[in-house]
Amino acid sequence: MLLIEGLNNIFIPYSGCDMYQSNKYFLLFVSLLCGVLYSNAYAQDVADINKQVAFSNEIAANITHHNSYMKHLYGQLNGYKDDSRTRITYEIARGMKQADGYLYNKAVSAGGGHAQKIKQHYDELTNMNNNLAAYIKLEDYNSDHGDQGLRLIDEMQTEVLNLSKARKELCDLVYSRRSNYSNHISGKVYRLMIDVVDHEEQILRYLDAASEPLDESLMVKSYLETAEKLLELDKDIALPYPANMFLRSFASGVKNLQRIKQRAVDENNFAAQRSTRHSQDVYKDFLNYFNNDVLAFLESFVQASEGKGLKMSLYPKYIPLLKLRENEFDVRIEPRPFTDRKMPKTEIVQQSLVLDRITYQALNSYVEALNVRTRALLHLQNNIRNFRSSLQTLQKRDEASRKTYKLRFDYDHFMVPEVDMALLRVNTPKVLPAYSSSLTIQMENIQEIMLEYERLCEELSVYSENKLFVTAGFDRPEEILNRFLKLNEIYETRKEQLYSDVRTIYSSYSLPDRSNPWIISSGALLHATEISKHKLYLIRGAFAEDSRPTISTDTLLAIRRDLVSNQSEYMKGIQRIGRYHGHCPYNPYEDMPERIKVFVDKMGYISSYLEKGDKSKYADYVYVYNDMVEKYNKFAELGRGEVESAENDKLRPVFILYQTSTFAPFAGEEGRTNTPHTAHQNAPATTPPNADKPAVKTNETNEMAETHKSHQQVIRDTVYIETVRTDTVYLHEGDKDFTSFEGYATNNLVFLLDASGSMDKPDRLPLLKQSMSYLISLMRAEDEISIIIYSGKAKLALKPTSAAESDVINQVIANLSSEGRSNVNDGIELAYKVADKNYKRGGNNRIIVATDGEIQIGKSAMNIIEKFARQDIQLTIFTFGNVESDRLRSVSEVGHGNYRHITRQNVNGQLIREAKAKRLQ
Incomplete structure (x- = not known):
């Protein structure tokens, strides 16, 4: 009031206007002054919060460092109870770090009640740590068998929980202030970022409390919710530099968390479900990315936005709990064999619409899902081949030596993806309603095949681990290996059917610009992969039927010549970044002719491989073909225009459908007498969709074919x-x-x-x-x-x-x-x-x-x-x-x-x- 009266005495004598005008200007002046005072007070309040966050972050780093060492000591003390010869030492460098006094004093001087709480619990934790260090150094564990040390670590576990709760109160304060930023574009983005951070922290809190195997449904639900939030973050938001850069980095960090969730669910096989080790590994990865990636970029965004008149609160890093034990579980195998059934026919209608980004992404999601599963089966086949070899060795041994034999079937890294299935179920009805039912049924059928693979793998693992070959013989593993062969054939057939449908749906749309060099070049590359696939099916038939066919290489050599000779025409207008730049589109294009040459050279060795009876060499051809697919898909990915080098390229984005890889469904199957199903008679069409196939010169002479005949480079x-x-x-x-x-x-x-x-x-x-x-x-x-x-x-x-x-x-x-x-x-x-x-x-x-x-x-x-x-x-x-x-x-x-x-x-x-x-x- 005194302030207003003083301003009134100063303002009125010099207003030079009537009383009404004077009061109006006076009130305007007062409102502006109050706004400035409020803004300064609020900015100071945010600065005070950030000082407390800085101290909390220091403590979070110390706790993360300290927890791993406490778990190590916990293991040593438990080991001592079993074997008193176990040596226990306390390493000061790995022990508790002293709290940063400078950061703490700054936080307290800012009225840091939350910082004081955090410091109080941290001091108590430090005292416990000092008592533990003295206990170990004085070797008091000799007198009580380590009981006091274990008790101290258990008490520290409780105190870390109290510390984490104190940090959570500071988080709640920051989260409650997010609504204050509503009138500025950077403030609105900040609110979105804080919402995402709070959502992702729920996963950490769940994993901290988890005492059961991983809850896949919860992880999938979180993944889908975050995917919706990422759509908001990925919108074109007009932010100044460098805030826009840090927003992209933040979104990239969140996508890393998404990948961890996806891996957590996909790798949660029978072996992972036997204990909480898998969820604890996920927890460590998630914590690392959350603290050191996502929150680091949030902090950079806040700092970059401060010069725009904003003052925003930082978010405290997560303080992990001290997790000492891994719970073990008894996981039962459910013997549910996959039942093959007739798939619905997909009725595809020619579209008058131009292909858009959303539809293109939905179609490519199916191809990506197929490729992930095919790669998993490729890795699994090597494990199966090694197991078969070991089993044959075991069968030749006498009964006494079998008891000491270590038979092993390792499939820990075989993944049955689940998250992409959830995304397809959600997105397909929205984007492709006319084809949703057919595509989903086909994909679920493939998923059932993968699940039977997993169940059979688990059965082989249990068979090996428990040495059932000593008591139960070899009949069951032989049945499983034969079942693998049948599943391989069914999977390959179903995969190609689904890809064919996706490809035809893609072809039913018009492309935005058929003259785009990306579309023209991709058509040439796709033609190369399709012809290679046709040749691969012929090679497959030769290996399966033990025949000696003459497979012409003329077409492939002509395609190779066409790609090299017409490169400048096909790639005209596409920028070359450099051979050693991972995003240069010329790399996959120029690699394709070289892979064709390797493929052609290897075709010269088919007869010699068959004469030796070495059917495992078919895998070599599969590998080269899949490498071609990877080159093509890399080119298609770069055409999407989502990498930094493409930001100002007007030729991108383009909508190029991916290609599927394949695997060797019978390679190395010694002793197989029946002829497997071969698909070379129903090889896929070789015409690229929605792109004019480049002219391939087929008048090459026999001399040219002879010039390119194979010799294996050793x-x-x-x-x-x-x-x-x-x-x-x-x-x-x-x-x-x-x-x-x-x-x-x-x-x-x-x-x-x-x-x-x-x-x-x-x-x-x-x-x-x-x-x-x-x-x-x-x-x-x-x-x-x-x-x-x-x-x-x-x-x-x-x-x-x-x-x-x-x-x-x-x-x-x-x-x-x-x-x-x-x-x-x-x-x-x-x-x-x-x-x-x-x-x-x-x-x-x-x-x-x-x-x-x-x-x-x-x-x-x-x-x-x-x-x-x-x-x-x-x-x-x-x-x-x-x-x-x-x-x-x-x-x-x-x-x-x-x-x-x-x-x-x-x-x-x-x-x-x-x-x-x-x-x-």
Whole structure:
């Protein structure tokens, strides 16, 4: 009131106008002043909240670091109760970190009641940790068998829960303020982002409380709800730079969470349902991406928007609970065989409409779903082939030796996707109502086939694990293997029928611009894959029927010549980015003619393979064909225009339907006498839909065909060394990417992993850990791996261990974490000691270094690398992140190994390449 009276005394004498005008200007001035004061007060309030969030985030990082060590100590103390020789040590570097006093003082000075609560619980947790450290250092566990230590860790578990609740109160405060941002475009986007964050946190809270196997329905429901929210985030929102960039990155982070949900459901097979280990692995991945990806980009968005007159609250990082135990469950197999039934005929009507993005995406979703399942069956076939070989070996043994034989059927990485099915059920009726019923029934029929595969796999796993071959004999596994053959044939038929329907629906629409070079080029590439598929069916028939057909290569060679000769015409107007750019469209286009040549060359070996009775070689042709499909699909994906390099390209987006891959439904089936169903008589049409097929010159002479006749390229890899370890090995270029290890040298792999703090990003150490687990599932019992981590000092995390001990290895991999600084030289010295001690004559003795930086390798370490390279121990270097290093490339050359820059797209393939670097002599 005094303020208003003072303003009145100042304002009226100088108003120069009547009383009405004076009061009007006076009230306007006061309202503006109050608005400024309110804005400043609100901005200060948000700043105070953000100081508390900063302190909470520091505590969240400390707890994440500390929880993994507490779980380790919990295991040691329990181990001591079983074996008093177990040595228990407390490592200060891995223990509780002191709270950041500077951040705390800033939070408290801002009136931080929430920060004080968090600090109170954290101090209590610190006291418990100090008591535990003293208990271990004084070796008091000798007097009470570890009881007091276990009790302290249980109490810490409760205190972490209290700490998490205090952090949740701060989250609720931030969430309640989101409605204050409604009049500005950045504020509206911020509200959407906060809603998404709150929705995703519900998954973390569910996984924290879960004591039962994963609830698939809840995960699928969350996935579908988030998909709707992503539609809002993906709209064209007029935001200034760099806020628009951080919004895209935030949406990309949420899509990563979606992928984790999808993987969580798809990988939740019988083996995963036996314990809570699978849900805990999902929890760790989800937490990592949520805190270090999604919330990091939200913070960047907030900071980028502050200069626009906004002040928005940050969101506190999630504080994980201390989860100590894994519950075990008894999962029963339900023997429900798939019943094949006649599929409905899809009545397709020619459309007068132009194909739109939504319809195109719906159709491609079916092709993607088929390809995911086909890839799963490709991997499964290698496991089946290895199992059959082991079973045949077992049958030749006497009864006494059978009891000690370790029969293994590993299918842990066989996935039956569920999330994409849920999406198809929801989206198809909306987008393709006329075809919804037929397409859905066909897809569900394929899904039933996949589920029977899974049930049969589980039965073989139980049979092997419980050594039922000793008591029950071999009849049942033989029945299962024969059933696999039948399912293979049914799956291939149903897959092609569904793809044909999707393809015909796609063709019934008009394309927006048939003269677009993307459409023209894709037509040429599609024609190449279709002709290759036709040839593949002929080859399949030859292998299945053990015939010696003459399969002409003239058409394929003419197509290859056409692609090369007319490249500039077909690709006219499409920008070339560069050979080493992952999004350059010229890469898949130019790779296609090379793959055709490989395919044609291999066709020259069909007769020799059949003479040797080696039907497994059919898989080589399947691999090359699928590689062509991958090239075509990559071209189609780039045509969608969703990558950064396409933002200003007016030729994109284009609507190009994907192609389906295939698999070898009878490859390597020794002893099969009946003729399998072959589809070469009903090969698919070779005319690309809605695109003029490029003219293919077919007047090539026999000389041209002779010029391209095959000779298999064999790279001789002979090492000349100083000691008696003289080994000659062969690397066959044509089949180096197969997941089967048959015919390859025994592995002695030593992983030397950078565990510095910078590796703790989703596309680095977590990515490598996931791929290492995948590699282990493919390897044989005679293959061994070791793991060394270097962070401050080098230590052996896993001694040389057989791949058959996958549970032991995966547990070590799961416990790897990033912390501290790097000391690679000690790690190199230790790695070579381990590799040398475990050396396998004629084997693949190899050290794989994984790092995200320019590591400094000293002179003594270089001498070790050079010395052992002459003694048949190679050094391969993987780099992650944004760094590609010519210096590290030269180091790998000194070590007679390879240099690879790793991305999400290539990590699995590169690991397999290194594990299959040598053939058996």
